[in-house]
Amino acid sequence: MKWFQKKNPDNLTPDGSPLSGQVHRVESPHTTTDDLLQRIESAGLPANILGTARDEYERLAKVDKSSPEYAIGYNYLEFILSLPWNISTKDVLDLQRAEDVLNTRHYGLGPVKERILEFLAVKNLHSRFQTKILLVDDELIARENLSLVFEREGFVVTTASNGLEGVTIMEQDPADIVVTDLKMECMDGLQLLEELRRRWPDTGVIMLTGYATVKTAVTAMRKGADQYLSKPVNLTKLRKYVLEILQNKQRTRALRGPVLCFTGPPGTGKTSIGHAIAEAMGRKFFRLSMAGLRDEAELRGHRRTYVGAMPGRILQGIQKAGVRNPVIMLDEMDKIIQDFQGDATSVLLELLDPEQNAFFSDHYLGLPFDLSGVLFIATANVVEHLPAPLRDRMEEIEFTSYTHKEKQEIATRFLIPNQLSRHGLKIDEVTILPEAVRSLIIDYTRESGLRGLEKQVASLCRKLARQILTDDETFVARVVNGADIPEIMGSPPHFTTTAQSTSKVGLATGLVWTEVGGEIIFVEAARMRGSKQLILTGSLGEVLRESAQTALSYIRSHAEQFGISPDFFESSDIHVHIPAGAVTKEGPSAGVTIAIALLSLLTGRPVHQNMAFTGEISLLGEILPVGGIREKIMAAARAGIRVIVLPEKCASAVRDLEVDVLEDMDIRLVSELEDAMKLALL
Numbered sequence: 001m002k003w004f005q006k007k008n009p010d011n012l013t014p015d016g017s018p019l020s021g022q023v024h025r026v027e028s029p030h031t032t033t034d035d036l037l038q039r040i041e042s043a044g045l046p047a048n049i050l051g052t053a054r055d056e057y058e059r060l061a062k063v064d065k066s067s068p069e070y071a072i073g074y075n076y077l078e079f080i081l082s083l084p085w086n087i088s089t090k091d092v093l094d095l096q097r098a099e100d101v102l103n104t105r106h107y108g109l110g111p112v113k114e115r116i117l118e119f120l121a122v123k124n125l126h127s128r129f130q131t132k133i134l135l136v137d138d139e140l141i142a143r144e145n146l147s148l149v150f151e152r153e154g155f156v157v158t159t160a161s162n163g164l165e166g167v168t169i170m171e172q173d174p175a176d177i178v179v180t181d182l183k184m185e186c187m188d189g190l191q192l193l194e195e196l197r198r199r200w201p202d203t204g205v206i207m208l209t210g211y212a213t214v215k216t217a218v219t220a221m222r223k224g225a226d227q228y229l230s231k232p233v234n235l236t237k238l239r240k241y242v243l244e245i246l247q248n249k250q251r252t253r254a255l256r257g258p259v260l261c262f263t264g265p266p267g268t269g270k271t272s273i274g275h276a277i278a279e280a281m282g283r284k285f286f287r288l289s290m291a292g293l294r295d296e297a298e299l300r301g302h303r304r305t306y307v308g309a310m311p312g313r314i315l316q317g318i319q320k321a322g323v324r325n326p327v328i329m330l331d332e333m334d335k336i337i338q339d340f341q342g343d344a345t346s347v348l349l350e351l352l353d354p355e356q357n358a359f360f361s362d363h364y365l366g367l368p369f370d371l372s373g374v375l376f377i378a379t380a381n382v383v384e385h386l387p388a389p390l391r392d393r394m395e396e397i398e399f400t401s402y403t404h405k406e407k408q409e410i411a412t413r414f415l416i417p418n419q420l421s422r423h424g425l426k427i428d429e430v431t432i433l434p435e436a437v438r439s440l441i442i443d444y445t446r447e448s449g450l451r452g453l454e455k456q457v458a459s460l461c462r463k464l465a466r467q468i469l470t471d472d473e474t475f476v477a478r479v480v481n482g483a484d485i486p487e488i489m490g491s492p493p494h495f496t497t498t499a500q501s502t503s504k505v506g507l508a509t510g511l512v513w514t515e516v517g518g519e520i521i522f523v524e525a526a527r528m529r530g531s532k533q534l535i536l537t538g539s540l541g542e543v544l545r546e547s548a549q550t551a552l553s554y555i556r557s558h559a560e561q562f563g564i565s566p567d568f569f570e571s572s573d574i575h576v577h578i579p580a581g582a583v584t585k586e587g588p589s590a591g592v593t594i595a596i597a598l599l600s601l602l603t604g605r606p607v608h609q610n611m612a613f614t615g616e617i618s619l620l621g622e623i624l625p626v627g628g629i630r631e632k633i634m635a636a637a638r639a640g641i642r643v644i645v646l647p648e649k650c651a652s653a654v655r656d657l658e659v660d661v662l663e664d665m666d667i668r669l670v671s672e673l674e675d676a677m678k679l680a681l682l
């Protein structure tokens, strides 16, 4: 019964309204069951669902209305009726419109938008893909009549008067669906069917047969025909069969389109661009937060064996959206995997694979629901945390940190106007000058994305709203400049990740990559009398510990070269600490920083405080390349560090960076620890 204890089910819907009340409606036992039957019959349910609903209804009609069993059965039927089995929105695949929507909602993000537009273009082409039908019949009149019908519906039609001719046409231009008569000269329908199944197994085949040959038609079905119809042809039925075959084909085609996965630090626009995509395509949108998901039942629901069982969040979302083809954003997918009861990967694979999700099974519903029309978009902060089979299914699109300039633009064009109107302020009542925005960005936030900035702008708006109301009646438009900010907002918060103001022996600044973007870290080294121990503290992961050991071994083996007494370790212990012990640190890229802190300690020369390092170190003193260069440089810039020492082999990564990122930065490339030391020590 976890569902009822859950404190926060509301992350399910765009408007934040909980869904549970809607799903688990306990009806008055006196509700008439006749109404229900009528609704079941007229709901246009798919045939297999209708059958189950009727059975369930019949069972219910025999149950005492005041019993809990009645309520359970009643609510189940209500749930079936409330699902959008056949309702979908029509996709708008106008690329120009999509581009306009993306541009009006989001500044920058050029490569991301490009990729999204390409994705929509491919979808557009798929939808335009015209279906080809081949009609094979020896009666000219039958061919002509059917041609007319299908051409009117927008299909491309070719015709043949017998099986052999049909095969020749297939060889030249294969059709998607073949509608064939049974009895023909040269090659009859059954022979054609065998040939089609052997050479074009994906082609849909519908057999037309005279009354006397029903038996043969059954044989045809056994041999792999998709449907058969007796003559004279019932056009409505034929059309229905063609559409069914087509739907299955489209499903397979959709298989080839990958699921998009937006990756990057928080606040870089992943969720909001998902919204924009839905808007651009004219689809409904809902977000499903994966963070904190604990077991499979949350996604798939509970079995209907006890009072209080509920559908899973996926179907609840579909019910709420009211269409079977919304955009569903699986947010923070990398946060679900740990501690999940049941196999999260298999549920997610089922969800994202169009071949399987056409028959998605929810434990509560107990019937397959077709999710193949849904456009899934996943997001993850650290895509490496996702299991490989899932990553293979998805196409990753990387969202990177914003530069100061980008933040300034986004704040001016989007965040400030939005927040002003949310706080009941008019654009002409308040002007926030560029230097005030800059102060908010630089002094009040330290982040890769925009969440903190958005909060600061909201806080500024609240304070301005209050001032405007409490001030005198004579209203004057406010102009907020840079100097006003500390006065209104209070003094800037203290950030621990700011460059050290003085240089110290045994202290070096490093650059690392974390899920919230780049970060700076401080590596401290101390030496005391002892017995050759290397003490490592600060919640360091295995790889980081090994980096520290490698750095120490290299220095010990080359002590003289660095002007250090070769037996410095004989009667000492060395302690390396990376503060913020509550945060686990991992990865090899702090190797150089640790080595520099040790060299500083052992030579007694302090490290330049305005300098930061990143790079892996080898046992021979080589500096090896590392990733996340853009994020690391921006983290240094945010912390006020200007000189960055990087591995030589990262030169091409640096060359690819935008001018804005490198502005005011002094990048030094090194390949040996010795060179790094020359730059680093005072």
Ligand code: ADP
Pocket: 105, 106, 107, 108, 109, 265, 266, 267, 268, 269, 270, 271, 272, 273, 410, 414, 415, 449, 450, 451, 454
């Ligand atoms: P994420 O999902 O990556 O954590 P969000 O989509 O929640 O980030 O974005 C946080 C806020 O920043 C939202 O209000 C969003 O509209 C805004 N935002 C992010 N990127 C941009 C951008 N490029 N242009 C305009 N607004 C943006």
